[in-house]
Amino acid sequence: MNGFLHELGKAPLTAKFGVVVVLLYILVALFAPLLAPFGESEVVGWEYQPWTTENWLGTDSLGRDMATRMIYGARNTIGIALLTTIIAFVVGSTAGFFAAVLQGWVDQLLSRAVDVVISIPTLIFALLLLTIFGASVTSLIGVIALIYATFVYRIARAVAMGIVVMDYVEAAQVRGEGLWWIMRKEILPNAAPPLVAEFGLRFCFVFLTISGLSFLGLGIQPPAADWGSMVRENASLITFGDLTPLIPAAAIGLLTVAVNFIVDWMLHKASGLKT
Amino acid sequence: MHHLLRLFVQRLALGLLTLFVVSLVIFLSIELLPGDVAQQVLGQSATPENLAAFRRELGLDQPAHTRYLAWFGGFLQGDLGNSLISGLPIWDLISERLYNTFFLAGFAALISVPLAVLLGVVSALYRETLLDKSINVATLTAISVPEFFVGYILVWLFAVEFALFPSIANLSEDASLGDRIYRTFLPALTLTLIVTAHMMRMTRASLINLLALPYIEMAQLKGASQRRLIVIHALPNAIAPIVTVIAINLAYLIVGVVIVEVVFVYPGMGQLLVDSVAKRDFTVVQTACLLFAATYILFNLASDLISIASNPRLLHRK
């Protein structure tokens, strides 16, 4: 942790900004019930009330407190996206490492299967699977994680392929170490930096995909507040120059920009380039 | 060149195999969807008798593998089949939408690909300057907001505030090219904003990655200017990663635009596919998915071939 703080101290301003924003979001998500002035879907007044000291950001189309919805939205949107990304990474990297170490037919089988999934349009595949399994949060997480695991698989496999040819992996193999040990001790620690950077990017994509699904009515279900649906619910106001839908969209944008700043910084560090 | 041809044939065969598996996956998925097309069509007025009659009419009473093989047999002979619901030949149903989809994708690609490469080169050239950082932040922001939001903002700005372009893509069949471009401008711009960032960042990153290589230093030591270094010495070697990311984005422009279609009421394939999934119209879903998968595979194949062609090490063996 000290090392991280030390690194952070030397990081460019954009990365510091990113870290601060992400931390802020996480805190808001964790302490949503404490921070929110009202209940998640509590109707506190008339629709589209202006910003007041009581309703900091006014009210939404149903008279629910916008600020409260934003805070709970952080929790739902980030929580689900984070969980989805984690599952995608666990599944995808395990399979990717597996393929890279074993190679041969295992690699072929996994890679071809991934080809198949990737060549089916993401949104349609998600639509099919979500219709089969129902649009619950669990199946949403499962389906998006499965789809994104295929992308992770490709990256993890490529990264691991670069590591597998290293002498220390060969040394472990001829020592007689088992597959699990090689994946866990030799490959994982060395594959971690690029995968963590990738994690940031994929988190953003998952986040945007879920927003997109919410937009199509397949994502997080009401009355749970999520930013994608909040944009959707209020989107037509933009036509009249009303700023309300900008708030959740800006929240989505700010988080992804922040994560990308951190990712850029990490990639920059990993690349070792000075300029 | 013959090893290239062989590679092409191999990859094509692999692509066909992938398509075959995709068709199986789609078939199985639709089988698993709750309710079948008969129930969807007859809906509220379904009785056991007319359900059975309907299924008989469409051959839905056959076992799954028979139906799949029948479809596959027809497909192999170039018969895409008829929509289960409207009974129209698939081609009649999708041809115009397919054209619309390709038109929009092509339009967006024509703007975004040159733009992305240009911006990538410029920001690599002026790396770590204010210009580079501004381009970086601008493109990052563009990929960081949900695409429907980009769409709405553009509508507000260009259709409502300044009334420059229509907010919905109300296309007529006999529209002139100019009219078409005018009416699809906002969706194309939305897509451009979404895909440009990805391609631009990859262009910049690939170029900058190359800058650490000895042959770039060599070019510098031979007296090449920064511009020459990037454009003449680095860019040809960065073609492979750039083309790969362009291929992915072009494929996305074709297969991934459901949301943009909804926002701009654009009659493309995405909306049809979503409708057909809802209606369990297997033949339409299957054909559309295979077309999309084939597009994806072909773009990837093309990008691989271009990558090889751009790399003398792979093109001319020892």
Added chain:
Amino acid sequence: MKKFGSNLQIGRRGFLAGSAALVGLSQMPRAAQAQPQKGGTFRLSVNQGGTSDTLNPAEASGSQQIMVGWALRNNLTEIGSDNKLKPELAVSWSSDDAKTWVFKLRQGVTFHNGKSLAPEDVIASLNLHRGEESTSGAKSLLAGVEDIVAEGSDGVVVTLSAPNADFPFILSDYHFQIMPVNGDGTLDMSGTGTGGYTLDSWKPGVKTVLKRNPDYWKDGAAHFDTVELLLISDSGAATTALVTGEIDAVQSAEYKTLGLLGRDKNVEIESISGGFHPTFAMQSSQAPFSDNNVRLALKYGVDREALVKQVLRGHGTVANDHPVAPSMPFFDAGLEQRAYDPDKAKFHLKEAGLDSLSVSLSVSDSLFAGAVDAVTLYREHAAPAGIDLQVTREPGDGYWSDVWMKKPFFTSSWGARPVPDMIFATAYSKGGDWNESQFSNDSFQQLMLAARSELDDAKRAQMYGDMQAILRDEGGSVIPFFRNFVYARRADVHHGDDVASNWSLDGYKAIERWWKA
């Protein structure tokens, strides 16, 4: 608004007169409009339908199919702009016993393909909805028809198995469009009709283009040269397109932007009180909804006033868990209005032996503007009663096939019917095609049949009142409100003095009735 109820004088003579029966519907008084003008292109956005919609009226359900169908074809009877039953392809009708109905066909009417309207066309068109093999959604409406035969060259005789005083009303239903028969006796369902427009291109889910029929038999109708009907399911996109002038009218305007929309001088908003209502339908044959206490708990758990205010922005009236709107004949104004009462809801839950109830209510934004909002608010209302109402938001496309009548508890929406019998027969009678709540009540069933043959209006009113009470107290549907039709048009689009309130967009006949100036 005029109040109705006492002046219901639908007499036998009215029918026999063969002209028009009074259909009590509220009317907003409005200034006289300019004289109709011919010409122009009418670009209209509807929000119901899909790519696989067909022109087969037996399959018609959404506004895309209905409006296109009525632009191309006519029925025997129609509900006019003044909400009165009017002759259309039938110039007159008569019956002595409400069992045998004789319709006289209009002479000199030709189909778009040049064929003259003949009894065979009418018989074939109506038979599409009859018989074992029929898959029509209107099958139950004609279930009582025993026989349809021609009488001479311009007469059609319909024999019912039981009297039905409302039968001419029934024939104004959008399913019963008249199409020509082909030489081989099959129906031509390609879009050929007697209507004011011919089909230029039919691209369901995208755009349908219609051209004016220069030989239209109806006077003062079909003014536009060209009609473009677009399917825009995203209401935001539709509103924006209206504001920017890319379309001339939208089927429904979002309440949440009405205030903002109203400020636009180029846009006119219509708010027409009608019988359109949503239902929260419970499958009352299944647990837990098979227990009437559970149904009552859910009925007491909704704050109707709040929904009208918040979801409809006041563009509607509270409903009483039965589908008869105040604007309809035989509405029982004396029936006590159910009010929001979480304590009573709790009491009924307890009666059902439950401390709390957790149910999931399916809804989609495509049902009507504010549908998801309404359910979301319902959830808040029901919570104090110990009811955990989960909101399940379903995709719009496929809602009618995947969710409606499939899920145990779902939101539905109903258009207005001209008479109570039509909605009762379709949606609340045993064997009704769209009996979405699986309601089965013997006394309701008997009253319904008796009312059909009863020709004394006072007695009929009594019977229909009883039926409304049965539905209120035992029905399987929570009916929170009657919604006004709120739609919007560009200011340069005009309509006549009256606007029909049976459907949106002038009874779905804006294409025929409106003009541009």
Added chain:
Amino acid sequence: MTETQSPLLRVENLQIEGLSEDRWKTIVKGVDLTLGKGEVLGLIGESGAGKSTIGLGAMGYVRDGCRFSSGSVHFDGIELTGADRETRRNLRSTRIAYVAQSAAASFNPAFKLINQHTEFPVRRGVMSREDAQKDAIDLYRQLQLPNPEEIGFRYPHQVSGGQLQRAMTAMAMACRPDLIIFDEPTTALDVTTQIEVLSAIRNIVEEFGTSAIYITHDLAVVAQMADRIMVLRHGAEVESADTATMLNAPQQDYTKSLWAVRSFKAAAKPAVAEGQVPVVSLRNVTAQYPGMSKPVLNDVSIDFHAGRTVAVVGESGSGKSTTARSLMGLLPPVSGNMVLNGAALAPEFRKRSKAELQAVQMIYQMADTALNPKQRIRDIIGRPMTYYRGLKGKQLTEEIRALLRDIELEPDQFINRLPSELSGGQKQRIGIARALAASPRLVICDEVTSALDQLVAEGILRLLDKLQREHDLAYMFITHDISTVRAIADEVVVMQHGRIVEQGAKAQIFTPPHAPYTDLLLSSVPEMDPGWLDRVLAERVAQSA
């Protein structure tokens, strides 16, 4: 050649700083040098001495993350450290050129050689494209490239390393510059190739009277090429003098120690007793990569005895490392067999028992890739002990500490370090320790010293010798470096094209008559005598005549 009336290049008090860990550190600490027209200056030093940085600095160029901090570089009257970009750029190619260490990496893979050659002569308007192409072909011919007419029309990957290095020299000559910086141009080459490149470079530099700075870590090479030699250490000059003086009478201790590096010789060991069973034997091993038409190893038989070192020597592609891979079970032989302690050894490592795997251990050439950068020394050394010998807890720690002491690293200081916190020599010691941790019988040392500076390499050789005696280990010592063979081998195996050319006791191999290839190999090893290159070339001409 040695007159220096008006210096072409005058470097005064050159200081260059490099950014490391976010701090500016001086890497070149005030170097002065002058170079006359037609003069060749040798810069010599170990890695980190700042040779390349000075060489590039002489062109007015610093790498990314470096900067000139003080001093000046005058090239023909132009001060380069303060000159604008344009000025510096215009001097390059036309007046100053650079030849990089790895020609393979320094040619742009996307273009044909000749197009890279003619790029700047044409751009700077020195000559037309046609003339430039003709001139390139002439230069190729002069540099004795095969097929000079065509070779330029190939892509870099289609040309061998030695030829590329000559092509790069030709490219540097394209505009007939006044000064060429040669940055270790032959380091990556095999000795037999190196000799050709050296003679080509020397001839052409002499022919055009070009001044040159020749950077290398190899004394014998610099002795052939330079008129004057400057010895560098830690970014500063140790001493400089003309070549003969420097070779014969170095003044500074550091220089002397460099000169003395090759003094180590392992003490002779008694001959193998009759009938002693080898620890490991390869018998008629032939191996082939799947999908390749020709075997990479052909009928290779070697015996490895306890306590003795077999040096396997050969150039790249000779099959020496492949032999090791077969032995390790990574490339199972297609015919022939392997024997461990008299019992058959499974061809594939996956089929070998723990004891069999334990018996044969390997030390890799590149310690950087051989040690997992994310594991601490404790784990790297401890794992084989746990895995093979079941050591745990305190006993394990004790054993690790003992082993660290054995390889002369202080346990307290090193046990918890990561590989990135070690120097090159220390990393290689850890590699050795990991092999020893398994308590093996045979240790394969694959070019273990070739990536190291000479002084460090010698320390490793001494350590290996000590450990061999202590543990009675058999060594398979793979190397391309003849002097290393002389230092450590008991038996020598000379390989070429996957076959054994000659094998036997060290004395026997190094005493004439040699097999022809052995002869070529031995005679190609540069010697410290400045006349060596001329002599060898003359001998070869005489022989072939």
